[in-house]
Amino acid sequence: MLAELAEHGVPTGIPSVAECIEQGVICLIAYARISDTRRGKNETSGITTQHGCMRMRVRRMGPRYRIVRRYIDNDLSSAKNDYRPEYEAMIDDLIRHTTPEGYPVHGVICTEEDRIYRLPDQWQRFVTAFRSHPGRHFYDHAGHQDLYAEGADLRGLINVTVSLGEIRKKKSRTRIWHEGRAMRGIPHVGVRPFGWSPDGRMSNPEEAPLVRKAVEACIAGESWAGIVRIFQESGIPTRSGGPWRGQTIKQIVANPRNAGLRMIDGTVYMDEETGQPKIGDWETICTVAELEQVWTRYRPRIRRTSRDVLPATGEEPRPAVPAERGRSVDKATKYLLSGHLRCGRVRPDTERPCMAKLRGTATNKGIAGYTYTCPPKSEGGCSGVGRSGPETDRRIEELVITKMKERATRATLTEPFTKEGVITELDRKLDALHRKWLAGEITDERYFTASIDIRDHLVRLQMERTAWKKERKAADGPSMDVDHLWRDGMNLGQKRAIIADMFTMIIVNPVGRGRKTGKEQAIQVVWSQGYE
Known part of the structure; x- marks a missing residue:
């Protein structure tokens, strides 16, 4: 874990943003990914090796090239279309043309291109973001690759096709290996x-x-x-x-x-x-x-991965679902709160709350359609608590939507603009450069070359500041349509990931027979840190 953190973010010892621009440094961002670390003895060795190789390549390229930010997606597969948070952050930084610290993004480096993309939609997203600004550089094990060239799209799609073929071959070889052992x-x-x-x-x-x-x-x-x-x-x-x-x-x-x-x-x-x-x-x-x-009484389930991105003919690939804060994402859960609710009934045998996870179960009774119930004693529960599924979902959704609106407004109002210092330094550098030119201390070519680079980056940062001010001002007006986003813009997996992130625990207490569900004391929520 420590090795992984050492290879993440801004490298130590690099010049400031203003110094990089003044010196004409080509600022590169580095991306590393490894698919599966579960069988490895050192789970960060692959990431560390990739960044080490990229550092050595950049050193050989000369002092003009610098890695200004590193992105890591550890134990995440691009072939399975896993949600990769650092990949998404890299895409955003390419579009903005600046890192969160204010460094310009002149190019991308990786050990192999399949670290970044292996599927057609991943290639399309990356190359679109990469080409959002002209003149960028792309480096992999083969050296410099021109992604603006006429044949770059064809070459990229060919590489993706080859990659898909390799994925299918690997699965086929695995199956043959299992069949051979069975034989x-x-x-x-x-x-x-x-x-x-x-x-x-x-x-x-x-x-x-x-x-x-x-x-x-x-x-x-x-x-x-x-x-x-x-x-x-x-x-x-x-x-x-x-x-x-x-x-x-x-x-x-x-x-x-x-x-x-x-x-x-x-x-x-x-x-x-x-x-x-x-x-x-x-x-x-x-x-x-x-x-x-x-x-005849119980047959083992057929195990299939829901993240397989090689669909049958005519099917659409399954979209990646973000896994918040390292939590895994459900594969086939049907109900919003299955596994998130805990039974609060005090068990007579232990005189302690049951705390078993409630399950969503279809029912033909009433109009609810499904209920959340505590599992039987044989499976670690007490069978003592049950709730209407739709009513419970509605109550928790109201809490989630309210909290999302509060955080959206608070984030817009309080999140500082972190690049003000970079703008001030660039202004100072530009003034100093102008005074040196007027005094004849530097040549015209040096002045105009350096000043154009500084002005371009300064303008981009000033535009970011203007956009930040507009967002802050907009917070005083109507809030963002969180209701529409929750109900129509998210799938079940994304909603469950947000609920898992917001709540440490949701306890469902017994309310007795004949009383309505939905009473204030019936559900007790424990917010996660940062959501209180």
Whole structure:
């Protein structure tokens, strides 16, 4: 983490904005990204290496070139169209032609172009922002690339097409690799599965009998709550050391591995010669017939990534959804507040609030259409709280919209213009340069070349200041249409990300039978820091 922070923002030891302009420095912004750091031992090594390579390249280019700001998107994929906050910040700075510190943006440098874009819409956005000002430079591993040239668009789209082909090939190779292992009966092991040894071949002598007992109970018709109690009373902890939950136990009991099967893309891998399910080369806990009986009650979900940007023919690519402050974004949540609400009922057995996450569930009762309910005891809840879904959504949405309006007005009124010092310094430099020219201390060529660069950048900063003053003045008038933005301008994932950012906790308290939902004491909100 410290290594990542050291490679972010403005590098140390660079000249001031006025000095860079006066000296004719070509100011570059550097972008680095790595897709997946979960398997790596050092999660920032890729980012550090990329910025190190860019620094060495700029040094070789000569003293006129300087990196004035660095952008980092760590553990974010461009192939999956993840929302990349630093990429968006870079696009904004390219359009404004200045960094937040006031440095002009004369070009972009990266180690490879696919660090910035891998999809057609990403290429289009980047090149449009890049070309919003003339004469910029673009550098990657191949050296200088002219993005203004006649064939640049064609070359860029060809590179994107090649990149898409590489993504498809990588997915195809991964699938072939899994099929090859399934064909040879080799188990697939990531994290050690419950009931097996770390290599996935031998059953665990303590855990496997427990899984077998649960399979038998499931076939016998035991309720899932009863099966959960089997695990809870065994004294054997979960792999992570947490409490046993019903969903976790369902996945363990219905795991195809129990009968020696492998599933690829949601289907059981079949033996090509016999046409029957291929039995793997590892110990089994139950037979295929027993597993099929379990599957009549619960079948594992087909895992699919919702961020896959290679849609079927005729479909539109899924848009990236911003993940606020590093929070992950839901993949398939149907209801606005699922997982955000907490049960406030005091449990008799512990005399403490339940605090289980409420779930959104469709219902045929009444006109609500769906409700938020506390899960059963077998899944860590108490089943003691339920609320009308639409009514609860409405109350929380009112709080969110009100807070968004307050923050929009406050931000416009109080956010300072941070580049006033840069404008003052540029004015001083321009006056000093003019006095030197009048005194004959510098040549005409030096004066006019330097003064034009300083004046151009000064004008851009003065225009930014004027726009800031207009925004501040507009805050005294009608507020921005936050209602329209919330209801028509955001999808469900974006709304849920904002709610996750605003609230530390939303507690739903019991209100008793026969009383209306929506009472003031029924919902208690705990605002996140900065939203109080």
